[in-house]
Amino acid sequence: MKTNKILAIGLLVVAPVLTIGCSDEFLEVQNPTGEPLENYYTTDAHIQEALIAAYDPIHWPDWGLGQYNALNIDAEIMGDNSWVGGSNKGDMLNWQKLFNYEGDENNTLNSLWTVDYSGVKRCNDLLKYLGWATDVTEASSKSYEMQARCLRVYYYNMLWHYFGNIPFYLENLSTPPYTAPQLKADEVYDKLITELEAIIESKVLPMKYYKDAKGNDDDSQMGRVTQAMAYMMYAEMVMYQNDEARFSKALGYMKEIIGYPGYSLNPDYANIWETAGEWCDESIWEINYEQTNNERGWGSPLAIGGTVLPTLISPNTWPGGDGWSSGGDGWGFLPIRIETYEMFAPTDKRRAATCWDVRGVTYKDRYQDTHIWLQKYRPYDVNYKQSKGDQNLNYNNNYRYYRLAETILNAAELSLRTGGSGTGEAKTWLNLVRNRAGLTGLDNITVNDVLTERHLEFVGEGKRYWDLVRAESISGVSANNKATTALVPDTYGYRTNSWSLKKKYIPIAQGELDSDPALVQNDYK
Numbered sequence: 129m130k131t132n133k134i135l136a137i138g139l140l141v142v143a144p145v146l147t148i149g150c151s152d153e154f155l156e157v158q159n160p161t162g163e164p165l166e167n168y169y170t171t172d173a174h175i176q177e178a179l180i181a182a183y184d185p186i187h188w189p190d191w192g193l194g195q196y197n198a199l200n201i202d203a204e205i206m207g208d209n210s211w212v213g214g215s216n217k218g219d220m221l222n223w224q225k226l227f228n229y230e231g232d233e234n235n236t237l238n239s240l241w242t243v244d245y246s247g248v249k250r251c252n253d254l255l256k257y258l259g260w261a262t263d264v265t266e267a268s269s270k271s272y273e274m275q276a277r278c279l280r281v282y283y284y285n286m287l288w289h290y291f292g293n294i295p296f297y298l299e300n301l302s303t304p305p306y307t308a309p310q311l312k313a314d315e316v317y318d319k320l321i322t323e324l325e326a327i328i329e330s331k332v333l334p335m336k337y338y339k340d341a342k343g344n345d346d347d348s349q350m351g352r353v354t355q356a357m358a359y360m361m362y363a364e365m366v367m368y369q370n371d372e373a374r375f376s377k378a379l380g381y382m383k384e385i386i387g388y389p390g391y392s393l394n395p396d397y398a399n400i401w402e403t404a405g406e407w408c409d410e411s412i413w414e415i416n417y418e419q420t421n422n423e424r425g426w427g428s429p430l431a432i433g434g435t436v437l438p439t440l441i442s443p444n445t446w447p448g449g450d451g452w453s454s455g456g457d458g459w460g461f462l463p464i465r466i467e468t469y470e471m472f473a474p475t476d477k478r479r480a481a482t483c484w485d486v487r488g489v490t491y492k493d494r495y496q497d498t499h500i501w502l503q504k505y506r507p508y509d510v511n512y513k514q515s516k517g518d519q520n521l522n523y524n525n526n527y528r529y530y531r532l533a534e535t536i537l538n539a540a541e542l543s544l545r546t547g548g549s550g551t552g553e554a555k556t557w558l559n560l561v562r563n564r565a566g567l568t569g570l571d572n573i574t575v576n577d578v579l580t581e582r583h584l585e586f587v588g589e590g591k592r593y594w595d596l597v598r599a600e601s602i603s604g605v606s607a608n609n610k611a612t613t614a615l616v617p618d619t620y621g622y623r624t625n626s627w628s629l630k631k632k633y634i635p636i637a638q639g640e641l642d643s644d645p646a647l648v649q650n651d652y653k
Contacts, residue, residue, distance in 0.1 A: 169257035172264045178254045179272050182279055183351070184430075185247035186415050191436045191521070192429040195239035196220060198437045199527065200505075200590035201462050202237055202290075207593035208614050209468045211496035211622060213461045215444075219495065220461070229615075229625045231635050231652060237290060238637035247283035251276040252300045274332040278353040278361075281324050285361060288316045289368065289594065292633030293650060298323075307644045313633065317369050324365070328358050328381075336390040350407050350416065356385050357413040360530040363538045368594060370601040375546050382539035385412070386557075391532050393564050398481035400531070401504040403511065403524065412530040419515040419524035426518050434515055434522030438507035443499070445492040450484075451508040457520055460494030462502060468587060469500050477566045482587045496622060502588040504528075533561050533585055541578040545602075550574060561585060575602060579609040597632060 168174055189197040205212045205227045212227045214220055222235040254276040258269055280298075287294045292313035301308060311319070327333070335356050337349040359381035366374045385391055392409045399405040407414060417435040424433030441462040448454030464483055472479035484503040493499075505525050515522035536557045543554040550572040558581055559569035565584070570577055582595055596611040607613035615627035633650040641647050 165257075166260050169260050170262045172261070172268060175254070175257055175261050175264055175272060178250070178257050179275060182247065182250040182254050182276050185243050185250065185283070186279075187417065187432075187435075188243045188246075188430055189240055190440075193239040193242050195222070195237075196436070196440060197237055197240040197243070198435075198440055199529075200437075200588055201440065202240065203590035203593045204462060204588060206615075206627075207596060208465070209587050209592055210462045210464050210502075211498070213463045213494055213496045214459065216495050223461075226634060228623055229627055229631045233635050233638040233641060233649065236635045236637050238639060241287065241291065241637060241640060244283040244287045248280055248297075249300055251280035251283070252298065256300070270330070270332045274327050274330055275353055277323065278327050278333065278358050281320055281327070281358075282353070282361060284316065284320055285365060288313060288320065288365075290634050291636060291650065292316070293648065295644070295647070305644075307646060310647055314369075317365065317371075321362070321365055321369075321371070321374070324358060324362050328355065328362065331355070333358060335385075335388055338390065351414065354413070356388070356391070357530060359385055360412055360535065360538075363535075363542070367538065367541070368598045370598060372545070375542050379539060379542035379546060382535050382542060385532070385535045386539060391535075393532055393536075393560065395564065397477050397564060398503075400528065401481065401525075406526045410532045411528065412532060412535065415527040415529055417522075417524055417526055419512050419519075419522050422515045422517070422522045424518065424521055426521065429521070434512060434524050435527070436521045436523070437505050437527070438511065438523040438525055439520040441502050441505060442507050443486065443489075443491050443497070443501060444494050447489065447491055449489075450486075451510070452506075453509050456507060458507065460497060462588070463494075463496055463498045464500040464502060464587070466498055466500065472584060473567065475566050476584065477564075478584055478587075504588050528589070533564075534582075534591070536560055537578055537582050537585065540573070541575055544573070544575050544578070554578075574604065576604060576606050576609060579605060583609070596627075600629070 169178060189199055189202075191197075201223070204210050205223050212220065212223045214223075217224055222231065222237065225231045225235040226237075255273060258264070258273060261269065264272070284294075284296070293310055294316060295308040296311045296316055296319060297308040333353060333355040336354055337352065363378040363382055366378045390409065391412070394400050394405060394408050394410040400408065400410060417433070419434045422433030423431035425431070439457065440459050442452075442456065442458030442460070444458050444460050446452055446454065446456035446458060448456075469479065469483050469485065472482070480503070482503055484501040484506045485499070486501065487499040489499065507523060511525055512519045512523045540554040540557040543552070543557070544550065548554050555569070555571065555573050558573050558578060561581055562569055579595055579599060583592055586592060596609065596614055599605045599610045600612060611627045617624050617626065630651055630653070633652070635652050636647060636649055641649060
């Protein structure tokens, strides 16, 4: 049985923030004991409660606040690996419209906005409470501070990727009308990358949480941010921004992770996605979900427990077999395209570990059904049958957010883009990933080779769309690796519009525009 890790108790500590809007409710924090906050948040134990509350929203996106926003689906449906699926073209209309690049203020990722600003607020709360602490050691105080600051960058990084031009603040809004200035995307990046550099340079966060003296994982720490996680976020942001001035620094961070003895590629790619593969030596950061002792249910979506992701991305009326009981109520989202399956060489071990190919099995087809599903997060009885209620919400599949294969491919690309040879270290790194997949190595590699390898390595992980977008700024990239030429109408008549630079930032929800009349909508048309 998987041990409960740093699963959030935050809902017991502070009231959930349900909007970034401008009302007083956004600022209200309710102390369960009734005493003034400045008296409550003075002890180390209570400060730690606030810190865990700051971690809590990382679990929310898959479902909560009235919308499904599983992180991989949000990105994958805008790319070229999968279809949206669902029961029909109107199911999760926001996904259907964003897939076709016709989202609007009423069809966007509005709950993801709320989730991430909830996280920002909770991080700001913790940083404020640290000033009231009386029995927190200096070392613990610095650790709590840097964890909160790193998490805050994580939440803002998500908002920046999707919405670009966003309200930005590092202290909670305290005076009417409780609004923050909306910064341009480049301004947001500048502030975030400077903040992240300060976090990294403090060297407070551990590179990795280690196994205990008996060789067991210290599960109480798994899921906390680390220096390696901050390094990965740094490289991701710098590469997405195409900030060439910081490429060398990002490459240095990737080399540090690669050379660190606590990290290594899992020799079995398929094992990464099994419960036994969670927090393996390839894992840099995961979002934890747990099926046992769950409190999550249809009436309490933000409570601790499992994830609904396997339910979302599996076939409907499954007849039983392959480790999943009959009657499985998959909802049919994110069917993998036939072309995605066929891009893998037959000898590529990643194909079977990525694609759950059930062509030939009879069940109730849903919209855009290809009978190929994402193996990486597919449902198994063993992953949810121990939950005590609302089982289809409570699969124990951790979300693998950063892993060493991405570090290695980041390093290969950054090396090439800072003048490195295609026959040098970049080639060695790229071929580590290829060889693990059972493929022969390449000679004299290019950035395009790295992007192609990333496509194969990360299907279903929410990476491909961002690679296609950022490749618009990279010379020498082939058409199939660039957004303007890869994200175009398909031959099936599903996607009828093409991606353009105006589609880089999705629309801001109407509710947020109503809350703050100063907000400027992204030009998405």
